Amino acid sequence: MDKSRFSLLLLEPGEVYFEDFSCTLSDNDSLMEGKARQGRLKLCSKSLVFEPRDWALPLVKLYFKDCTSISIVKSKLFDQTSNIIKVKMKLYAEMLEENILAPYKFKYENKDFFILFDFASAEECLSQMEQLQRASTLHAPEHNSMVATILHSRYMRMVFDPVMMDDFTEEIMCELQAEKISPLVRHQGKLALTPTTIYFQPFSNVESSPILKLKLCDLRRMYRRRFLLRQVGLELYSLEESSVPHIYLTFQCEDDRERIYNILEESPNVHLEKVHAEEMTLQWQNGVVSNYDYLMYLNCLADRSKNDLTQYPVFPWVVADYTSEILDLSKVETFRDLSKPMGALNPDRLEKLKERYYEMSEPKFLYGSHYSAPGLVLFYLVRKYPQYMLCLQNGRFDHPDRMFNSVKDVYNNCLRNMSDFKELVPEFYDTECKGDFLVNKYEIDFGERHDGSRVNNVALPPWADSPEDFVSKLRQALESEYVSRHLHLWIDLIFGYKQRGEEAVKANNVFHHVCYEGAVDLERVYDMNDRHALEVQIMEFGQIPKQLFTKPHVRKVGHQIAKPLSCPDQEAVSYEVECLDTITLHKEAVTCALKQGKRIISVGKDGTLKVYDLEQRKQIRSIILCSTPLSSCVMIDDNTVAAGSWDNEIYLYDVEYGKKVESFRAHDDSVSCLLWLQKERLLISGGSDGVVRVWGNVGRAGQALRGLKAEFDHDGNITTIAYRRRRHEIDIISGTSDGEVFIWSLSARELVNKICVHDAPVSGASVVLTGDRVVTASEDGVMRVTDLSVSHSVYQKKFPEALAALCWAGRGTLWLGGGSGALRQWDMVTVAQQAELQAHGDSINSIYFDDSTKTLITASNDKTVKVWQLAPNS
Template sequence: MLRFSLLLLNLEEYYFEQHTAFHVQHQGSPEERKIRGSLKICSKSVIFEPDAISQPILKIPLRDCLKIGKHGENGANKHFAKAKSLGISLIFSQVYFIKEHNIVAPYKIERGKMEYVFQLEVSGKVEDVVETLLQLHRASCLDKLGDQMAMITAILQSRLARTSFDKNRFQSVSEKLHMECKAEMVTPLVTNPGHVCITDTNLYFQPLNGYPKPVVQITLQDVRRIYKRRHGLMPLGLEVFCTEDDLCSDIYLKFYEPQDRDDLYFYIATYLEHHVAEHTAESYMLQWQRGHLSNYQYLLHLNNLADRSCNDLSQYPVFPWVISDYSSPELDLSNPATFRDLSKPVGALNPERLERLLTRYQEMPEPKFMYGSHYSSPGYVLFYLVRIAPEYMLCLQNGRFDNADRMFNSIAETWKNCLDGATDFKELIPEFYDEDASFLINSLKLDLGKRQGGQMVDDVELPAWASSPQDFLQKNKDALESSYVSEHLHEWIDLIFGYKQKGSEAIGAHNVFHPLTYEGGVDLNSIEDPDDKVAMLTQILEFGQTPKQLFVTPHPRRITPKFKSLSQASSYNASMTDSPGRLQG
């Protein structure tokens, strides 16, 4: 059973190579002394995954290593003398124990000076592995983060330059190579470097480390849509979809050069021109206006066009809170008071809190902002999803879950915090309007801690009007598609994707966030100090990002039955009624 995943790495860390190895211990019977497993060499750590799942995975940060070298020379150790092979010795001050008995839980840490010895199955590789570890150790021990990053990047690029795509992986001998370049495959919180190759029939990605499989292959004929993406604020991303499901792409690639990304995009887009119609925000808007798209589908499409992706937690799809009543025994969707005011951002829903925020805003030097946190960030996404994605939370928070009282414990409590909290302005995610209620249930029986009242964190507490998690989601969906929301959703779109996102309109709508969260808010290429650049990028990615602006004029309202009279139809609607706006099935 494979327990290792890239989520065991630190943020911005790479997994380079693995070797079958034995962790040799000084105590126990001869059988117990040698634990067989896989030794993973990563850019900031050494990870040993034992074959036996009862044994914990070991993670040793390279910065905590005091000495790295060969072990077993000069008959230094009788176990190695018998084996007639060298081992790798790590002397360090800290080690993490992870997933013992394959249970996902906060990492256990042991501190103090220790030595671990690993014997490689292929003993001839010991010299090379020790050399690699010493080089990576030097990088980890550099004082400045920017210098660390620069050295690790140089090591990575050197490895990529020494390898190329294995053409034996082509599906057919008749395939014609179009282009090959270096890139990284992006999944939530991690990236995996390798080689991209595109032929006349297939797109391939071959990970440098062969993980999780030797090659990812996508048939061009299956591709339905492709999107250019910002990744880390740079125009380097490309996401490929082989279905109409906006929440599930088939591959997300981050390139090292914008030109490589653009060339690959152009090649696939040219291929798609003959097969698939392209959609714009305007064409989706027309379909939504006329009732051909549900509110849920339309919001998903807008998120996709605005660079939001489930593979990038700093730009995860954002959905609105639409219900404001979490205390009544019954939910009345015919009562406007049941709903949140969609013309205001979450931070402006409570007048008293807004008054305090505006006072601070007036006194603030330029550049001013009203809200010290965003409505969407990696931390908020995993706050909602911790029960189904605990390893992502442990990755984001260095092997820890959040404090039990700060967890996603109750729908009503979370809504109240968003209304009253001094720094809590978060919106929702698509899962609240989807079919799968598993994110509300602690089905993995995770130990998420004990609250101050003594109760363990378990399933999410639902409002009285929901009889079950499935019923809660169904009522959320009913609310999202209700006539009230259909009549007012354009107001929320103006705030998140539209003309009230920036400038004087944003100020008037009390919708001003930190300047770094906006597209174009900072030019990373203009920052010369590598330390400052790393710090800036980390801050931006952890804080969250505002979606790409899709509309610069007021978004028209939906033509619900109530608005279908000629007198209510806007001239904008009338002028665009001849556009095709047809959704591809």
């Protein structure tokens, strides 16, 4: 026999396997050669399992609760006490006869089994068996407690074997009791952590290897996990080619888990791939990450794992049409309403559920069953994992009429049945597995339905030619434009702000209180009966995912996955940067610079405005506009510059004729920033007086003050101004020294929104990609992307230096100027830094992008202006 047929899935969920013995089993004490079977006896906490060597013979399971007596007997062959134990049973089960996966055969008959041990002492085995038989007569909580005591005693005797290590001289930094988790199975053992390796040594010999080794240098991702509502789990992912690419461990307490987590996180040998939730959200929003991958990522963040059936990843029903010949993804009627939970899709059923809800005493619940639980997961996957269903249901499959027989029937049942609200599992959208869960590939006899038909493959809708085609079309639906536009609403229900509290009540999304994280602290439930009842309820009923978002989730902007975004202007370009010219004209810091044709215009703290000719490579204009620093400048036509000053004035200067045209008092304190809207011919100024003003007659001599169109008051100093267009509307976006961002409607002259974005003054702002998002930088080195449709940040990046300037260059590219002179190029589609250059010797105060010549102009505190040529990387 090359491989054992025994597995922990042949035991009840939670049952402990202790050890096994070489023996002979017979139904008479003579152990005659003809009837005796050689094999191995597995000693488990609730049963004895005999595995014969002959694969044609069934495994025999002897339940301790159905055992009437266990004793040592004399053999008829020898007139003395021998190494034989007699087990009297009133019920036993046979499994895997002819090695065929099928429901267990339960034999309701009195029968004696005689076990002759080859090497072990029958007396020692008898003592252990009698102890476990006594435990089987107790109620479940007392039984579990007694088994835990036995397990702990064995654990204390178990010593981690350093001989199994790669290098037995390795220092063991930490040694703990742990469990390796797989679906429905908890495998006890010892975990040892050295500076280079994680070792897991199982208590028993079921694992294919006597010790599992996970190299720290191969470790790529690790997640804290909530297991049965307790924060004791740790899931580790390594390189695919490593000997242990994945392991899910649980510990005795949260402190043990945290100890291991912290050691791994701080280890110099561990190099984790860090993907921040905000970064992934922004990539999904940009269309870089597919809906399927994003949902898998959210499930992972919310403690959902394929190794834990109580917290299996949950996916939505998205298609509502299972009767048409062709699946038309252009019709709204094809799709399920993603803004509602499954239980609220049928108004008539919802009304009845709400009637019951209002009559309940607290804590109330609307739905008496969950959208994801072990039984519901295996309902879908029984053909793929029949052994899981046999384990969960004590050797039986569901009644043939209650099985997953037809996609259409299941969807209709989820719409109409008063206790069926289940969502889907990832396998419905996993094109790599080709819909194998829909096929009875093991040719299992699941029985006959009421109409005489045998349960076989799942009946598919007319629009699906095969299981592979069915899953492929469902995946197309999941990635479709309709779902992409509405998926954030379903995320709000399952992972977001509509998951609990008043918003959940409003959304008709209330489940039993026990299944919510934090509702029950098992550590504080000291009564064994109460604790066991809660654990069973958690196991059978299901758990709400960990809440990931407390505000409305952002909606997706682009749904095309083949390329980052469908709009050509939004495909980010990576540039090579070459310095064409360094201009040193100012005596003090340069505060702002721009390019107009072949000219570079700059202003500085020395109060002067300089004009530099790029072709002649020399200064052609220089004027002292005022005795105070100049803060900013914009071109209001081909030859006229507007400059803002610390003396509260705005100066207009004609570059062609080299003269000051006009100046006017714009603010009651320094003018800090300027913005020119060419189409509307509006000059917008921000001041340290906390006011933004909009000027309409700029350029007409003496008319500027009369052309004041609007003014907007703020609490803090204005530090930056940007704008966005919404069809025919214009919004002015202002950043302040308080870290706040204001959105003003120019036409309505009123505040649209105020968002507290930063903890430090905002140093730059720009609308990016679509008008729904604004990227801001602050003096404490934080860059944030804020979604204006939901009024909160979707991404944050902390830099090691202050950020003094930013410039949106289109095509997904953002330039950031640092306080130490670093110039950074960011791809805002994939949300990743493309390049970093030490451009200046001091803070970069302004960045200007000239699209026609693909040049970048930077101005710095080091008194220089630099001109950079951008060349797209091939």
